[in-house]
Amino acid sequence: MVCEAENPPPHADGPRTAQRFEIQETYRPSAPAPSNPALNFPCLDAIESRSARLSADCSSASRPGFSSSSSSSSAGPEPSYTSGVTLNYHCRDPLLLDWGGVLPSFNIAYESWGRLNADKSNAILLHTGLSASSHAHSTDANPAPGWWEKFIGPGAPLDTDRFHIICTNVIGGCYGSTGPGSVDPGNGEMYATRFPILTMQDMVRAQFRLLDHLGIDRLYASVGSSMGGMQSLAAATLFPDRVSRVATISGCARSHPYSIAMRHTQRQVLMMDPNWNRGFYYGRVPPHAGMKLAREIATVTYRSGPEWEQRFGRRRADPSKPPALCPDFLIETYLDHAGEKWCLTYDPNSLLYVSKAMDLFDLGYENQMATQARRRAREDALATSSYSPSDSAADAHCSLTLPSEPYQEQPDSSSSASDTSETPSSPANPASFLPPADLIRGLSPLRDIPTLVMGVASDILFPAWQQREIAESLRLGGNRNVTHVELSEETSLFGHDTFLLDLKNVGGNLRLFLD
Amino acid sequence: MVCEAENPPPHADGPRTAQRFEIQETYRPSAPAPSNPALNFPCLDAIESRSARLSADCSSASRPGFSSSSSSSSAGPEPSYTSGVTLNYHCRDPLLLDWGGVLPSFNIAYESWGRLNADKSNAILLHTGLSASSHAHSTDANPAPGWWEKFIGPGAPLDTDRFHIICTNVIGGCYGSTGPGSVDPGNGEMYATRFPILTMQDMVRAQFRLLDHLGIDRLYASVGSSMGGMQSLAAATLFPDRVSRVATISGCARSHPYSIAMRHTQRQVLMMDPNWNRGFYYGRVPPHAGMKLAREIATVTYRSGPEWEQRFGRRRADPSKPPALCPDFLIETYLDHAGEKWCLTYDPNSLLYVSKAMDLFDLGYENQMATQARRRAREDALATSSYSPSDSAADAHCSLTLPSEPYQEQPDSSSSASDTSETPSSPANPASFLPPADLIRGLSPLRDIPTLVMGVASDILFPAWQQREIAESLRLGGNRNVTHVELSEETSLFGHDTFLLDLKNVGGNLRLFLD
Known part of the structure; x- marks a missing residue:
């Protein structure tokens, strides 16, 4: 018998139980027993x-x-990803996204610490990592410790005696800001995978709608780690006049293929x-x-x-x-x-x-220009009155995404005995590495913005050469106020997680920079 | 409605098709349309x-x-993992495995190149990587290029004018040597996950049964890369009197937690x-x-x-x-x-x-001693006539494998703001690294065996410190004939795959060593 799908195979404990019984009875199984017991799979x-x-x-x-999310129509007794006690801003103006999608309206759930001063000049926007929520620090409403509990507070690196710190939940996420689990006003159903493709810049634009709403014209600083380090840079490239300082920790200016x-x-x-x-x-x-x-x-x-x-x-x-x-x-x-x-x-x-x-994150000039052109075309289309918002996007998404031809190995890399001695130098080799001109130009909006760039030598996800790349690009673009700190393996073996753990070095350098 | 499992959600192209139709009809959908199209998932x-x-x-x-496998009872027209043209040795003596399992009999499928000389002193055993078969080089029976095609041949690093090269398929694999897809003689069914847990040493013992069968008492060299680099070392620790030279390329003496x-x-x-x-x-x-x-x-x-x-x-x-x-x-x-x-x-x-x-690979002394003790106990048990082979193993496998308590974060590593400045030096730091005494002792059987250890700086799976660890352990154990080669990032960026690609450096050093 070749195909025995109709004969369900025994599960792990089936045969063993039977076999044990026989061993107890006779000490020699009379039915054929396997030579070894089946493994268990707890x-x-x-x-x-x-x-x-x-x-x-x-x-x-x-x-x-x-x-x-807070904009969902189906409330119930079920547990929630959100704490339920964030501040909320619901923006009724549509948000056009970089790849052509539209959010007809959206919610931003956020938290804040410290007082906003009278001229609203002491606000720091803190950007989160991928899975972190706005709960960077405990609040009266939610006393649970936040993910940067010791980095925020009176006298802490993000000093609540001096600064008003705002941390938002990104759109696309699930902590109360609009995301795939929110209800689409278009049809009253949850977006699910009808949610549009997002970029870091889309998330930042949504954050700045919140700043508009709060009357904050200019940030004292844009600060973030990991994905937040991407956003911190993106905020300054999108709104250079509204960001006075940038701190980007264990982030990058463009994602690299390993990540x-x-x-x-x-x-x-x-x-x-x-x-x-x-x-x-x-x-x-x-x-x-x-x-x-x-x-x-x-x-x-x-x-x-x-x-x-x-x-x-x-x-x-x-x-x-x-x-x-x-x-x-x-x-x-x-x-x-x-x-x-x-x-x-x-x-x-x-x-x-x-x-x-x-x-998709890439602050290179060419990518920024292509995005701008795409946005303009989409805005023109949206301005046409007979236009249905999902029309052209539907067309664009129709065909996709695997190329019709499968990936082909390059002959020079897969041949089974190539001479590899002529491999050119890599960005991992600091001695020979120069950032591409495209990135230097793409980061030029930050030329007059003091910037702190921190990296960790043991980080494999956002390796230290990516932060060197940011710092070098800024310097070569004419920024004379770039502080670059790289924590050695002797200082931290905690890799990418160092930004969560190392109050002394990460916090200390951030405090120095913000002073 | 809270749980809507009975209402199957539309698939990606369902809603889009409907919506398109409506757009064509009216340019304004009358039924509620989503704000954006659903994504496709090709x-x-x-x-x-x-x-x-x-x-x-x-x-x-x-x-x-x-x-x-060749020992399977259900032959058919189906395609096979094996080339079907390997040499085969069927060993009828049971093989006791390191963790207590037993193969009542087993098959070794293998290939060879070059002539075995009269006194059988020119044999090189070539060990494969995880997914590689014995087909390291083309043969008359199978002219397809092998995975080390250019490394083997007349005048090549593994010189078929001088050496008889044998490459076996490991037991546990699927290229004709006994593995989970083979039929268990105990019950006439395929082993599947009733196959016993294996070690590198078990694979090597099976290989040496083949050498016994071929009358090869002593190898000119044991050579291997990646997993084969583990086995190459294991062969010399198990049978130091039967191995004249060891070459281990991009291998290790013990697996590390990242791998x-x-x-x-x-x-x-x-x-x-x-x-x-x-x-x-x-x-x-x-x-x-x-x-x-x-x-x-x-x-x-x-x-x-x-x-x-x-x-x-x-x-x-x-x-x-x-x-x-x-x-x-x-x-x-x-x-x-x-x-x-x-x-x-x-x-x-x-x-x-x-x-x-x-x-499970660990050539540390303690692990070798524990394994020997376990094997002795199992041999004693198997020698008892009333003993059923699967009995005690079944008991041992009964309870398993997740600890009853879930893993607990160590307070010193998960606290959200620890001082990391006192992290001790690591094996990645060559200046301060000394191999553990346990490993030096475990590798002491190789003290008098000339050994080539090669590594590649860009390898993240078997990082270069693991080959430094082998070389240092051997030297500290008294071996005066250790050649350690580390290919820099300038030489190769191909990481772990370098051993497949770099004929000049990997092949060249191997040739020098075997001369």
């Missing part, structure tokens, strides 16, 4: 249990881990989860297994190999037990735990849209 | 098409991409594919989507960021089209293509077992 059991639990939750009408590759695998693993259902999972069991694994992959990029070598080494979770295909080494149970903690706390569709926006 | 369409095709293949009785983490994510993504079915997918649609994605993750680790920066940069596959959540950047289509090429060419269960064996 990691899959855990996923299946969660699916069953979420499914049960769902049928008992408490929705599984899902929030509707795109790592985010690609996270998106793919999520989209492969059958529960993702092409984005239409709201009100059903969410793709928690895909989210868990996406977070595990992300976690690999957040720390450094040497740190793990020190922290986990090769220790197994329980050395008295035999190895398994499920998590077994301590590093594996650490990743498993990171995924478990996260898999129901962030909207899967938000992960897709926001991580894609990171991939 | 990458998911491709996976679903392949599933449908494989399912159809299966029902028309040609099995989808599956080989049975375990990357393999963990590959295993998890594969095991999450519903088609994997806990390993019992033979004769059904295989977990091709999980395999594809596992390969994409692996591919990320095979090259280096700087190489991709040069090769792909931020180029999109088709800049005239809007971005998409499916592959879009050239780096993404490259990864997609790498996964597509591979997803039906390797047995998913083999990937799990062989990658796990890599994680």
Whole structure:
């Protein structure tokens, strides 16, 4: 028999149970027994249990881990991604996005600390990383510690005695600002994957609508780490007259292919989860297994190999037990735990849209010009009265996205014995690296803006050469007020996560810069 | 309505088609239209098409991409992972494995090049990487180029005018040597995940059974790259009297947590594919989507960021089209293509077992002693006549594998603002790094064996410090004949893949060493 789909294979514990019974009876199995026992898969059991639990939750009408954003029409007793106690600004003017999409209206959920002074000149806009919310610091309404709790406060690097600090939730996310889990005013349904493609600049434009609303004409500083470090730069390129200082920490001016590759695998693993259902999972069991694994992959990029070598080494979770295909080494149970903690706390569709926006980030001049041209054409089209907003975008999205020809290996790189000695120097080689003229020109709006650029040598996701690239581009573009700090491996082995952990060096340099 | 599972959400092209029709009719949709069109997911369409095709293949009785190993009972017209033209050695003596499993008999499929001389003193055992087969070089029976085609031949680094080169397929794999897709003589069914946990040393012991059979008492050299670099060292620690020289290229003496983490994510993504079915997918649609994605993750680790920066940069596959959540950047289509090429060419269960064996690799003395003790206890048990081979192993596998307590963050590493300035020096820091005494002792069987250790600075999977660790351990253990070569980033940006590509430097140093 060749195809035996109708004959369901025994699960892991089926044959073992049977075999044990026979061993107890006779000490020699009479039916043929396998030479070795089947392995167990507790990691899959855990996923299946969660699916069953979420499914049960769902049928008992408490929705599984899902929030509707504040603009959602279906409120309920279900848990929410949001704290529920953010400030909210609802903007009724449509927001045109860089790739042609439109948000007819949108919400910005945000938090703030410290007093805005009379002339509104002491505001600092703090940009978040991908999965961080506006809750950077505890508030009266939400006393839980924030992700930068010790960096914000009286006398802290972001000194609430001096500054009014505003942290927003990005559009596209799931913490109360409009995202894929919000209701589309166009049809009254949740956007899901009818949400339009976003860019960092779109997120920043939405933030500046909030600043308009608050009457803040000019920021004392734009500050951000990781994805927030991208946005901090983007704010100054879009609105150079409204930003007095820029601090960008463990960020970049353009995403590089390794980071795109790592985010690609996270998106793919999520989209492969059958529960993702092409984005239409709201009100059903969410793709928690895909989210868990996406977070595990992300976690690999957040720390450094040497740190793990020190922290986990090769220790197994329980050395008295035999190895398994499920998590077994301590590093594996650490990743498993990171995924478990996260898999129901962030909207899967938000992960897709926001991580894609990171991939698309490129402050090169050519990309900025192309975007401007695209926006003008779209604005013209939208100004035509008979125009339906989704018309041209629908056309543009129709054909997509894999090229008709599959990727072909370049002969010079895949031939099985090429001479590699003529490889040109790389951006990882500081001695020989010059940033491209396109990036120097693209960052020229920052020429007169004092800028702090910080990087960490052990960061593999936003490697230190990317911050050198920013600093060099600014200097070569004529900016005489660039501070570049690179924390060595001796200073921090915490890789990309250093910005969350290192109050002394990251906080200290930020404080110096803002003084 | 809170849970709407009974209301299947529209797929991507449903609403767009409807909306287009209305636009054509009236230029103003009368039914509510979404503000933006739904995205398309051609990458998911491709996976679903392949599933449908494989399912159809299966029902028309040609099995989808599956080989049975040569010991399988179910032969058929289906394609095979094996070339079908390897040499074969079937060993009828049971093989006891390091973690207690037993192969009652096993097959080794292998290929060889060059003549074995009269006193059988010119044999080189070449060990493969994880997914490579024994086909390192073309043969008369199989003229397809091998994975080291230019490294083997008359006058090549592995000189067939001088040496008899033997390359075997590892047990646990799917290229004809016994693995999870082979039939278990115990019950006449395919092993699947009733295959026992393997180690590198188990694979090497099986190889040496072949050498016994061929009458080769002592190897001229044990040579290998990547996983083969592990095995090359393992051969000399297990059989120091039978190995005259060791060459280990881009390998290591013990897996480090970053590489375990990357393999963990590959295993998890594969095991999450519903088609994997806990390993019992033979004769059904295989977990091709999980395999594809596992390969994409692996591919990320095979090259280096700087190489991709040069090769792909931020180029999109088709800049005239809007971005998409499916592959879009050239780096993404490259990864997609790498996964597509591979997803039906390797047995998913083999990937799990062989990658796990890599994680378990540790030539430290303590681990070697613990393994010896475990083997002795198991041998004693097996010698007891009333003993059923699967009995104690079944007990050992019963409880497993996640610790009952989830992983807890260490307070000193997760507190949100720790002082990181006292981080001790790391193995990535060559100035301060000394290999652990346990490893120096574990490698002491190689004290009198000339050893070539090669590494590549741009390798992120087997980073250069791991080869420095081998070389330093050997030297500190008293070996005066250690050659350590580290190819700089200027020499090669090809990362881990350098060993496949760099004939001049990798091949050249190997030739010098073997002379």
